Amino acid sequence: MTVLVATLAFGFYYWAGQPIMKKDGEAIGFTIEAGSGVRGATEQVAAAGVPVQPLLLEALVRLGGKSGKIKAGAYELEPGATPRRLVEQLVRGEFAQHALVVIEGWTFRQMRQAIAENAALKHDTVNMSDEELLAKVTPDYRQPEGLFFPDTYLFAKGASDLQIYRRAHALMQKKLEESWTGRAPGLPYKTPYEALIMASIVEKETGQKSERDLIAGVFVNRLRQGMMLQTDPTVIYGMGERFRGNIRKRDLQTDTPYNTYTRAGLPPTPIALPGTAALAAALNPARTDALYFVARGDGTSHFSGSLTEHNQAVNKYQR
Template sequence: MSGGWFDRLRARRGRLLALVAALVVLGLLAGALQVQRLLDRPLNLPPEGLTFEVPPGSSVGQLATRLAEQGVLDAPRLFVVYARVSGYAPRLKAGEYRLATGTSARALLEQWAAGRVVLYDLTLVEGWTFREAFAAVQAHPKLRATLAGLDEATIMARLGHPGEHPEGRFFPDTYRFAAGTTDLEFLGRAYRTMQQRLDEVWTRRRSDLPLASPDEVLILASIIEKETAVPEERRRVAGVFVRRLARGMPLQTDPTVIYGLGERYDGRLKSADLRSDTPYNTYTRRGLPPTPIALPGLAALAAAVDPLPGDELYFVARGDGGHVFSATLEEHNRHVRDYLQRQRSAP
């Protein structure tokens, strides 16, 4: 009798415990589902989205508080707990982030941990001088200036290349970078890119070139860059210069004279300028000038190591961006007279 009662009591207790356990599990599942909904629900972002900065050294708690104060995050404590439990908290990377409409709390943590920051663009233009390139770098609002006011020698020393002239050493291209990148980091990247491109074309150079080093290729490429913007003319211009170098003839190229004049150049090259001797005057001095005169692009570098064969030794501008090429001085002088006549008759 008593044994049957005890068995019934034990069975009832077992059913009660099972019921309690089931209720606990259901509660946990409901709580977990609620947490999942909160983590995957879109944040309260404006229609145009939001740019949000994660400063270096920020904790996930500080970031959650800022988001809550801006009305973006509804459950900051849950956000912090999940970030710590899931392992995201110690992986957050500093930077500027773009929060697009529809972004959830979970997706935001993934974005921070992956470091998918906003990237900005800056283009260094083919044919720019170092001064022009440096001014563009200093003017970009998202690059952090650390080199402002320094002279060129100090800048090159900071880049790890003391004693090297900066002209032509930075590859013209469009570069993407995160906010807070320093001007030193940006220039270092452009410098390394130029070295890589120069090394690549140097390995493909023609064996009979009168160029003794990659630096001489860089100098010639910079002259080609300034002489013509017509793609199909680059190798032809390179051919003229290479043949003149091989024969010991002066290059007689106006862009080097202009570069040597510096601030004395007033926009019009005069006969007296061609006679004014500077290290860059290729009318008064034979061979290449001592440094590049601008930033050459990849096409100009490639033309310098693979000039077009032929017998042309002269060229003169047509007035429309292109040039007329000649093999003899007599022919060249005739083209020069034609060009001057067109200039005089122009409005």
């Protein structure tokens, strides 16, 4: 009898250390519902397609003294994982991690589209207007543009998309507050929100990180002197769906709240989601005499302190 018990015990613990699935297989996702208990949890694992005997898995949990420690949530069992590793996941709450990437310079519309297309999220906001969604996130603003930080967000499968919006907004507020606290003196912004607007313009004006502080310096100089910002990205944003990839002279002359060729000062809201570098540039711009810049065609810009020099650069690089 003793030999039989020892043999069974050896077989059980051997089983607990063997891969449940082949290492070249695919991960299997499953969800443990709240309040399931050990037996309910192991049955849910098996019902999701994990090739494991629920009673054996339950025995492994109980023999390990881990009854009552299984955490509800969404999981993924990786190929090659053993029953012992599976129990460890359940007890530690190692939930399945999915990622959503929000890109610097995206508009809020692009962010909403990426979230709506992510199949791992629970889409609680899909039928909400922008204003309704924003009200669920913060009562402090009326327009959502620029209020969400571009980053990579990890989440458990089935998490509400509202979690992403709330985390992205909280992170943007944190980054903006930090940048505002460390801002250069004498900037022409009355509020952190105005700095956020400038950061969004800087984000859209150049993909060259090394030029962002110079771009910001030009715009700060223009604001200080009461000059029009005259920046194409704001015009494009104001055109909305009318923009077809090419900005024309009549577009620059058509007034909208975002046309910085027809209206002085900053536009009413940000025009994109700025990242860390753009925030830093807007709040610590380069000290420069430049009032103009023009693209060279190689991804960099030529900066000028006078209209005459600027016109010469335009003739050289764009005509």
